[in-house]
Amino acid sequence: MPMVRFGSRLLLVLLVCIFAATAQDSPASPAQSAVSPKDAQAVAPAQNGDGIPSSALTLTDVIDRVVQREHYFMAQMRHMHPLVETYLQDLKTDRDENTIPVNDQYFLGRLDMSEAGEDVSFVGQPGFGHRMFAKLTGVYSLHYLPMGFAQMVVLDTDFQKRYYKFNFVRREFLGEVRCLVIDVQPRESERTARFLGRIWVEDQDYNIVRFNGTYSPQPRINFFFHFDSWRLNLRPGTWLPAYVYTEESNLKTGLTKTLHFKAQTRLWGYDLKGLAKNEEFTQILVDSPQSVTDQSEAASDATPIVAERMWEKQAEENAIERMQKIGLLAPPGDVDKLLATVVNNLLITNNIDLQSDFHCRVLLTSPLESFTIGHTIVISRGLLDVLPDEASLAMVLAHELSHIVLGHRFDTKLAFNDKLFFPDEESFQRLDFKRSAADEEAADAKAVELLKNSPYKDKLGNAGLFLKALQQKSHDLPKLIRPHLGNGFAGGKNVRMASLIASAPALDEKRLDQIAALPLGGRIKVDPWSDQVELSKAKPVALTSAREKMEFEITPFFPYLTRLSAGGAEKVALTTSSQSSQSSPK
Numbered sequence: 001m002p003m004v005r006f007g008s009r010l011l012l013v014l015l016v017c018i019f020a021a022t023a024q025d026s027p028a029s030p031a032q033s034a035v036s037p038k039d040a041q042a043v044a045p046a047q048n049g050d051g052i053p054s055s056a057l058t059l060t061d062v063i064d065r066v067v068q069r070e071h072y073f074m075a076q077m078r079h080m081h082p083l084v085e086t087y088l089q090d091l092k093t094d095r096d097e098n099t100i101p102v103n104d105q106y107f108l109g110r111l112d113m114s115e116a117g118e119d120v121s122f123v124g125q126p127g128f129g130h131r132m133f134a135k136l137t138g139v140y141s142l143h144y145l146p147m148g149f150a151q152m153v154v155l156d157t158d159f160q161k162r163y164y165k166f167n168f169v170r171r172e173f174l175g176e177v178r179c180l181v182i183d184v185q186p187r188e189s190e191r192t193a194r195f196l197g198r199i200w201v202e203d204q205d206y207n208i209v210r211f212n213g214t215y216s217p218q219p220r221i222n223f224f225f226h227f228d229s230w231r232l233n234l235r236p237g238t239w240l241p242a243y244v245y246t247e248e249s250n251l252k253t254g255l256t257k258t259l260h261f262k263a264q265t266r267l268w269g270y271d272l273k274g275l276a277k278n279e280e281f282t283q284i285l286v287d288s289p290q291s292v293t294d295q296s297e298a299a300s301d302a303t304p305i306v307a308e309r310m311w312e313k314q315a316e317e318n319a320i321e322r323m324q325k326i327g328l329l330a331p332p333g334d335v336d337k338l339l340a341t342v343v344n345n346l347l348i349t350n351n352i353d354l355q356s357d358f359h360c361r362v363l364l365t366s367p368l369e370s371f372t373i374g375h376t377i378v379i380s381r382g383l384l385d386v387l388p389d390e391a392s393l394a395m396v397l398a399h400e401l402s403h404i405v406l407g408h409r410f411d412t413k414l415a416f417n418d419k420l421f422f423p424d425e426e427s428f429q430r431l432d433f434k435r436s437a438a439d440e441e442a443a444d445a446k447a448v449e450l451l452k453n454s455p456y457k458d459k460l461g462n463a464g465l466f467l468k469a470l471q472q473k474s475h476d477l478p479k480l481i482r483p484h485l486g487n488g489f490a491g492g493k494n495v496r497m498a499s500l501i502a503s504a505p506a507l508d509e510k511r512l513d514q515i516a517a518l519p520l521g522g523r524i525k526v527d528p529w530s531d532q533v534e535l536s537k538a539k540p541v542a543l544t545s546a547r548e549k550m551e552f553e554i555t556p557f558f559p560y561l562t563r564l565s566a567g568g569a570e571k572v573a574l575t576t577s578s579q580s581s582q583s584s585p586k
């Protein structure tokens, strides 16, 4: 897709006005012929400023509004800098005709559509710059450009009626939002690659809320993938990209090579201002360095031991604040409380008094990892998603809690504020919460002891089963299992809490009642605007075949779309479960 860039938002608004004027003034303009014969048919109730339906709209009117909204959307996106994460699984078909992941890829970056349209990568390749675009190594560099996935949040950087043919299909509800379903095809004369597929347009403000298809024509040396791209109503009147599902089952990329993969792209961290609530405070520190001195003087009045604790606390709080500001960590919320309940169960049944409080927080990324920062236990969204039950969760938390109980050293360099002045994309290099092998071993041993006294003691077979499945998949899903900030879970010979594996039953992939791990994306919902997380309310579905177990796998997205009322901007209801909700034609 060529990126058509506008010098400024002003110019863009101007173009929209000109376009709108042209469409109104000359109803017989060539653009009109782009609309199918069904044009004559009224497709949507028009609404005046008060939202009261007036006369019916024709498809031409609808398309005019959609085009106008899409240009407004593009203008908005140039000011948005969400995090974009793509997790991709390469697939192969096994002897039983089941597709199984055999390799994976992971990209995390910040989307910047303001100028060059490049993402800034957080997972930079060693020895390369942090610009993702052309710096990836490995066999997939030809095919998987992260920017290619980020691109799929945009239908067309210059969406115009004259480039396309439109065909009204039907009305359909996506969640509670009534949509017009319209097929979109580039006109034969179009040489530039443009969107080919279907769009869902909500029938109140005519925003595109979903589009599904590819770009066409295909270029000779690169490939456009097929994608299903979803937007959520994150602010009143504003629909922003949240999920893209990509899949290719038989894409020929040369004489011998065929691409077979599926990928999930997620966007979050739109509300940078809200996430950076501490901005003002940081600014004061920068302007007057003595405020740092003031704090250390206060500490010097404390006893040496208290001073040491305060120092560690300061390092912990600095790291947490920074990670939240970048959008890596969810703000404190209900999921944290649920995790804390499990930790409390472990503490109480083991008669442990920590002497100070502890916290649990959710890392928003997919790779399976957990670590501690001082007295804060951090667990990734991906890991929370795939853990099969509470006993397995207790197993993960028990290991981290053990680091705290055993008083393992925590690098306090982050207590110095200058250590936090680094570009966001260096986060994974600068923030490092890895433990020594000796600490890991000690924490494993302590965790087993804690679990044996806990309410989870009779259910540890499931936890062992999860570790077994993880160990089995570690070869095929290295990127999912590779941690970015803490210690690895499995991989190579070392598996965390290996002693639990010995007591676990044998893995049986065919058994429907043995669930060793869940698919990604089923448990934790992220609000892409505020980064708040909550547990999915979708009820578990009974599996009909072993194929549906999809342990550690990714699935398509079917969010339950809701519309924000002007007054209810605080709460965004969304569902990411692929199984809980389906669109229902009306």
Ligand SMILES: [Zn+2]
Binding pocket: 399, 400, 403, 435, 439, 440, 443, 487
């Ligand atoms: Zn550890």
